[in-house]
Amino acid sequence: MHIASHMDVDKVAFTGSTEVGREIMQAAARSNLKPVILELGGKSPFIIFEDADMEAAVEQSHQAIFYNQGQMCVAGSRTFVHESIYDEYLERAKTRAENRVVGDPFKPGVEHGPLADRNQYNKVMSYIRAGKEEGARLVTGGERVGRKGYYIQPTIFADVQDDMKICREEIFGPVMSVIKFKTVEEVIKRANQSEYGLGATLMTKNVDTINTVTRALRAGTVWVNAYGVLTPSAPFGGYKSSGFGRENGAYALTNYQQVKSVIMPIYNPTYL
Known part of the structure; x- marks a missing residue:
């Protein structure tokens, strides 16, 4: 959990066990509240x-x-x-x-x-x-x-x-x-x-x-009628204790973006 605890690390993406995923979330919360993506265990x-x-x-x-x-x-x-x-x-x-x-x-x-x-x-x-x-x-x-x-x-x-x-x-x-x-x-x-x-x-x-x-x-x-077929265009990830966030596809890109709103007045001479 060393990396997840760093204050200068902005995000962690982890694939592994549910137990370790929970520890990463705790370390992220104790540090700089960095967002995490977790792809964890399964019982499919x-x-x-x-x-x-x-x-x-x-x-x-x-x-x-x-x-x-x-x-x-x-x-x-x-x-x-x-x-x-x-x-x-x-x-x-x-x-x-x-x-x-x-x-x-x-x-x-x-x-x-x-x-x-x-x-x-x-x-x-x-x-x-x-x-x-x-x-x-x-x-x-x-x-x-x-x-x-x-x-x-x-x-x-x-x-x-x-x-x-x-x-x-x-x-x-x-x-x-x-x-x-x-x-x-x-x-x-x-x-x-x-x-x-x-x-x-x-x-x-x-x-x-x-x-x-x-x-x-x-x-x-x-x-x-198939099993295990994956493609880079199809989002992959879990519900519940299998984690959250998605890998692959356009959805994966949103995990690495942060929204910013910029608000300013339309030009008006009275503001000068």
Whole structure:
């Protein structure tokens, strides 16, 4: 928080954890009240409706949580699946996870590398233990891979409930939490219950569902039948504990501008 405390620093833009973001805000307040932009943690919902393309839903949701071993702020770590396709989805997701190629990420064809360090490995393993202890059903994974490096198997928990630790807290690791839902109204409410609001995804062919859900979700970026697609022209940032301010696009420029009003009289000889 050294830079955020400096009186001669006019602004701070930070990407990282919610905990550090709070400390930066405190340091900015104690110094010169410098404005801050924060792009912080996430617990993004990935919602699969009953009419979704199953093959695409399995692959997109797989990449949403296992890409970069889940070490992403927008990882789709809460996978909501409609009850009518729940069992089929789990079977396919399990097969895809178990076929994910784990190994040296510098080798061609490898999809899944190690976590960043020992601390992150220990943190993720503690969440896996918590999932088991709280009653979630371990579908696949949950173990270390090999003895060298901090590799963890792609892990899937089913029958996850909203109050479970693995559903509430950001894990930042390869752990998918699969949650069953019935209605559009229900899944909107449950998706929005998180303290985070960075990203969200929905898979459906129904235009009415798309229009309703994209407007209702409290997330800075909502993907429809896709995941993780970003462009420099599209603003990116979060709601709630995922931060505030936006990167990219014209909105990002306003974060680095300050408005000034200049007021003067129109020329009149009486003023001379």
